[in-house]
Amino acid sequence: MEQHGISKLDLKRRNRMQVLKILKTRGPTSRIDIAGTLELTRAAVTIITNEMIEQGIIQEIGEYRHVTEKAPRGRKKILIDINHHYKFVIGVSIEDNLVSVGLSTLSGAVLDKRNNEINEKTAYSEIEDFIISSIREILSDNCLTAENILGIGFGIFPTMYEKLGVKVTDSEPDYSAVFARVRKFTQLPLVFDNSVKGTAMANIDFQKTKDVNRHNIAFLQYGKTIHFVVTNLNEPIVSYDNRTNFVDKMIINPNSDTVCECGRRGCVENELTPQATLRKIKEVFSQEHTPFLYAAARGNFDNVTTEMINASYDKGDESIVNIINERFRLTAVLLNNLYFSTNPQKIVLHNFNFHDEKEFQALKNAITEVGGSHVASKVELSIIEDKHRFLSGCALAIRELFFNKGGFETKN
Numbered sequence: 001m002e003q004h005g006i007s008k009l010d011l012k013r014r015n016r017m018q019v020l021k022i023l024k025t026r027g028p029t030s031r032i033d034i035a036g037t038l039e040l041t042r043a044a045v046t047i048i049t050n051e052m053i054e055q056g057i058i059q060e061i062g063e064y065r066h067v068t069e070k071a072p073r074g075r076k077k078i079l080i081d082i083n084h085h086y087k088f089v090i091g092v093s094i095e096d097n098l099v100s101v102g103l104s105t106l107s108g109a110v111l112d113k114r115n116n117e118i119n120e121k122t123a124y125s126e127i128e129d130f131i132i133s134s135i136r137e138i139l140s141d142n143c144l145t146a147e148n149i150l151g152i153g154f155g156i157f158p159t160m161y162e163k164l165g166v167k168v169t170d171s172e173p174d175y176s177a178v179f180a181r182v183r184k185f186t187q188l189p190l191v192f193d194n195s196v197k198g199t200a201m202a203n204i205d206f207q208k209t210k211d212v213n214r215h216n217i218a219f220l221q222y223g224k225t226i227h228f229v230v231t232n233l234n235e236p237i238v239s240y241d242n243r244t245n246f247v248d249k250m251i252i253n254p255n256s257d258t259v260c261e262c263g264r265r266g267c268v269e270n271e272l273t274p275q276a277t278l279r280k281i282k283e284v285f286s287q288e289h290t291p292f293l294y295a296a297a298r299g300n301f302d303n304v305t306t307e308m309i310n311a312s313y314d315k316g317d318e319s320i321v322n323i324i325n326e327r328f329r330l331t332a333v334l335l336n337n338l339y340f341s342t343n344p345q346k347i348v349l350h351n352f353n354f355h356d357e358k359e360f361q362a363l364k365n366a367i368t369e370v371g372g373s374h375v376a377s378k379v380e381l382s383i384i385e386d387k388h389r390f391l392s393g394c395a396l397a398i399r400e401l402f403f404n405k406g407g408f409e410t411k412n
Helices: 008-026 031-038 042-054 124-141 158-164 176-183 195-205 244-249 274-284 291-296 306-315 318-342 357-371 373-377 391-403
Strands: 058-063 078-082 088-094 098-104 110-117 149-156 167-169 172-174 190-194 217-221 227-232 346-350 379-381
Touching: 008 031, 008 042, 008 058, 008 078, 008 391, 031 042, 031 078, 042 058, 088 124, 088 195, 088 391, 098 124, 098 391, 110 124, 124 158, 149 158, 149 176, 149 195, 149 391, 176 190, 190 195, 190 391, 195 217, 195 227, 195 346, 195 391, 217 318, 227 244, 274 318, 291 306, 306 318, 318 346, 318 357, 318 373, 357 373, 357 379, 373 379
Parallel strands: 088 149, 149 190, 217 346, 346 379
Antiparallel strands: 058 078, 088 098, 098 110, 167 172, 217 227
């Protein structure tokens, strides 16, 4: 006989998942308020939450304190919250210049980390060896066993797909090859996904204080290439999620004199990436037009560093100032277009590496000139520090293995 509908186990998992997501979004909440939100009876919510408390997944943290002098009569509200130390999670981020491995709680609190700089010449075997040794060291140093770990999340930057053997078909990455290699050294549950998506999720999930205006975000990550993710109701929109690098091909300066290798004139790749900025600086590099930078680099452009460019901008090298200010203006054009095409509550910038608050304010001023103060007010910096890039992998694993499973144990 063919069966239809949802099983009791699936229903139980869904209810637990909804309870966890309410606690993640709101923070400490009473059973009464959870019941009202889920349209379940108080008795049903009590059964669900009591079982989760017995398993250590959530915990009671005390009575709700009323801000008014006189509390209402009746049964007092007892607040419950996620037990963020129920399990720990290991995160791995593999980007084109850094491999980051670390340990966090379910709330994203950093407990341990290992970082290793890499470049295009770094072999996959070196990356793998670093990841394996780092995971073993982290478990040993923190006296943890597999029973204490929820799983391992791998956030992989799209430019690293080829080196790691990740095949992409119709914008959909296939992580099976790298999964098979990782499975040889650990039986822990594994999650693989785009690191840009993971860092966007970390910016939503790992806030120290709940911010209702940071749930639906437009997330822009700067690097050798520029990547973009949009979320809706806390989840990545799949059309953006599967092709985070599309923003590189957007036109922001149709009057540009330079045509990109892609055939476009004035695309983001050819105007805003680090390579584009260096190309523009090289064109004017001379004792006459960039005196401070020329002296700092001893007349050799190959010696130019980011620090020198920043110092040159601060010292007022006119050509450098013009190039950087134009970069701010074109970035403002891009952010304005992304804002009005995706309508996010916040635009979050990651890895833009502003060398001081003055530089970030210069960008905000440019956004105000291009799109107005309302758009500028929506722009914020990522809460994920450069040294904690592994939190991308942590966010991916926690979402998939904890919240989406309703706290049930998982094997893969």
